[in-house]
Amino acid sequence: MRFRAKIVDLACLNHFSRVINTIAKLAKTCTLRLTVNKLYFILSDRVANGGVSMWCELCQGNFFDEFQMEGVAADHNEIYLELMPENLSRALKTAQNAKAVKIKLTNKHSPCLKVAVELPSLSSSSRIVTHDIPVRVIPRRLWNDFREPVVPDFDVSIYLPVLKTMKSIVERMKNLSNYIVIEANLSGEMNLKIETDVVSVTTHFKDLGNPPWASEDGCQSSAQGRDLQSMAEVRIDIKKLQQLLVGQQVNPTKALCNIVSKRIAHFILLHEDVSLQYFIPALA
Amino acid sequence: MKCVIEGGNVKALGHAVHALSRVGDHLYLEPSDAGLSLRAASTSRSAFASFLFVPLFFQRYEPGPPGTRCKVLMKSFLGVFRSLPTLDKSVERCLVLLRPRAGRLVLQLHCKHGVTRTHQLAFQECERLQAVFDTQCCASRLRAPAQLLAEAVVHFPQTLAEVTLGAAAGGRIGLRSHLEEGSEPGKAMVTELWLAPDEFQEVAVVPGSRITFCLKEFRGLLSFAEASSLPLTIHYDEPGRPAIFTLDDSLMEAHLVLATLLDPESDSQPPPATNGRVSHPPAPPDDFADDLESYMVALESSACEGEAGAPPSPNFSLHTPRPAESDPEEEEDGAVPGTPPHKKFRSLFFGSVLTPGGPGPAPSQEVLAEDSDAEC
Numbered sequence: 079m080r081f082r083a084k085i086v087d088l089a090c091l092n093h094f095s096r097v098i099n100t101i102a103k104l105a106k107t108c109t110l111r112l113t114v115n116k117l118y119f120i121l122s123d124r125v126a127n128g129g130v131s132m133w134c135e136l137c138q139g140n141f142f143d144e145f146q147m148e149g150v151a152a153d154h155n156e157i158y159l160e161l162m163p164e165n166l167s168r169a170l171k172t173a174q175n176a177k178a179v180k181i182k183l184t185n186k187h188s189p190c191l192k193v194a195v196e197l198p199s200l201s202s203s204s205r206i207v208t209h210d211i212p213v214r215v216i217p218r219r220l221w222n223d224f225r226e227p228v229v230p231d232f233d234v235s236i237y238l239p240v241l242k243t244m245k246s247i248v249e250r251m252k253n254l255s256n257y258i259v260i261e262a263n264l265s266g267e268m269n270l271k272i273e274t275d276v277v278s279v280t281t282h283f284k285d286l287g288n289p290p291w292a293s294e295d296g297c298q299s300s301a302q303g304r305d306l307q308s309m310a311e312v313r314i315d316i317k318k319l320q321q322l323l324v325g326q327q328v329n330p331t332k333a334l335c336n337i338v339s340k341r342i343a344h345f346i347l348l349h350e351d352v353s354l355q356y357f358i359p360a361l362a
Numbered sequence: 363m364k365c366v367i368e369g370g371n372v373k374a375l376g377h378a379v380h381a382l383s384r385v386g387d388h389l390y391l392e393p394s395d396a397g398l399s400l401r402a403a404s405t406s407r408s409a410f411a412s413f414l415f416v417p418l419f420f421q422r423y424e425p426g427p428p429g430t431r432c433k434v435l436m437k438s439f440l441g442v443f444r445s446l447p448t449l450d451k452s453v454e455r456c457l458v459l460l461r462p463r464a465g466r467l468v469l470q471l472h473c474k475h476g477v478t479r480t481h482q483l484a485f486q487e488c489e490r491l492q493a494v495f496d497t498q499c500c501a502s503r504l505r506a507p508a509q510l511l512a513e514a515v516v517h518f519p520q521t522l523a524e525v526t527l528g529a530a531a532g533g534r535i536g537l538r539s540h541l542e543e544g545s546e547p548g549k550a551m552v553t554e555l556w557l558a559p560d561e562f563q564e565v566a567v568v569p570g571s572r573i574t575f576c577l578k579e580f581r582g583l584l585s586f587a588e589a590s591s592l593p594l595t596i597h598y599d600e601p602g603r604p605a606i607f608t609l610d611d612s613l614m615e616a617h618l619v620l621a622t623l624l625d626p627e628s629d630s631q632p633p634p635a636t637n638g639r640v641s642h643p644p645a646p647p648d649d650f651a652d653d654l655e656s657y658m659v660a661l662e663s664s665a666c667e668g669e670a671g672a673p674p675s676p677n678f679s680l681h682t683p684r685p686a687e688s689d690p691e692e693e694e695d696g697a698v699p700g701t702p703p704h705k706k707f708r709s710l711f712f713g714s715v716l717t718p719g720g721p722g723p724a725p726s727q728e729v730l731a732e733d734s735d736a737e738c
Contacts (some may be wrong), residue, residue: 085573209553
């Protein structure tokens, strides 16, 4: 098992650290899956996570100048590691003007992801900062726990409004209630609602548009033949939604939400080469 | 006591208060002819900081009768200087006035547009806060621009309590996270940083030496040093001995004395004790040096206040009265490395000898920096 990667380009480095910062805001610990072409940050839906799960996928070629990996076996050419993304985020935070950042899997005393940052200095030699981030290697028999989630059989899929706007609304609503209801229909309308004993607040969005899912594969059946005006709704923990809106730093070019009535809200943020999926379960 | 501070110096004072607030909960103000000294010590007596602003620093400086001292809550004093940008932008002049009769320390900030902010702080008369240390006895010395050290420290997480500073054989200086005892290895992130010796202004360190100290207080002093772009000197000796961080300027001097951990890390490197001795011949024997440099803060009782009128005696206060004292060289000759006296004992010892028989409550400021070797 080997892994070694290097980022030289500053723009790539900053982009990478923004992705990591986003992950760090969403998950305390997560799984990093390394394959020859891609990196995945995975949070599987355990009760401990409040049923929330996450799947973030990036193409290594868009970030790294060098990327060598050798998985556990030739026919399972992958590596699964458990780590605290906060550590990685911290290590990259002070690497903003680095000449190069190398990331390497080591096992000196215990398995570590070694992040070596080469910084410019006033002297002839550069300053080298290394961070040993402890990781746990996940054995192959557990890999099945980290399979890519299938896009749920949703009732409504809708593009989200500008996330900043949504963020400021949700932040205000959070002061009033612990739960938020998201409802949307196939005519591009979405409502964010809170309902308490003393107050009901609803924010209406219209003309958001509905992504054309059906053309990709025919199996998204629930949305087909659905009344365009009827709302599908899901009631979720407002803190989880706020976490996503506050934490995201990927500035997605596309953001959408799939709603399975009374079961789950599935968010997808897309930014060029990065895709982030976030699942928030419905509350009764 | 009455003093007036103008312009940019108000900000310097503010930075100093911020640095001191990292050290202790009380601020000790000690005006003397040498200048106004601001001090703080941690409750566990593991850290001590002092800032001495010389009379030239002030636009006007009247120390008042000798022996005037007071202690105020750090929180309330810090409150006055809380926002450093505001100090910079709007405060033109600051007046510090001690009114013993009224029992108030008055801080008056004269701001732009004729606004005057007056803070009346309750104070306590207090004992003298004094740490005993000597930079001369430290085997290793490092001097670097504050910016270099600040840029080095920034890589360590804010939550990290301690850091280990070490000198590699090649003269490179390293900083490494210190993991608390009992913390599971392989659980916490370890950060390590190496700096080339040519980034420092002076590197006179014992190869292989290293010490572990608290980052919090160090960060405080660093931000002061960075703001005033002063170089910072680190004096240190063996693990367990205090590390002394100093800043010098024509208008002020600052000292931060920090306890270091006794055994830095169980690594392959042996403690460079003998090394230090060999390359630095004047190093005194164990127990003597221990006493001299004991980082413990000896507190003199305010009972001395009565003698305040007496002319301030030379600064051998911490030295002469000790019966065990003898000429350092002499003692070194016959040095038998014995068990140093118990720390607790020693601190009591200081107290009891100094309080009644001490030559005066206001030895001049040099005591801050060094012990009284020069007097012998």
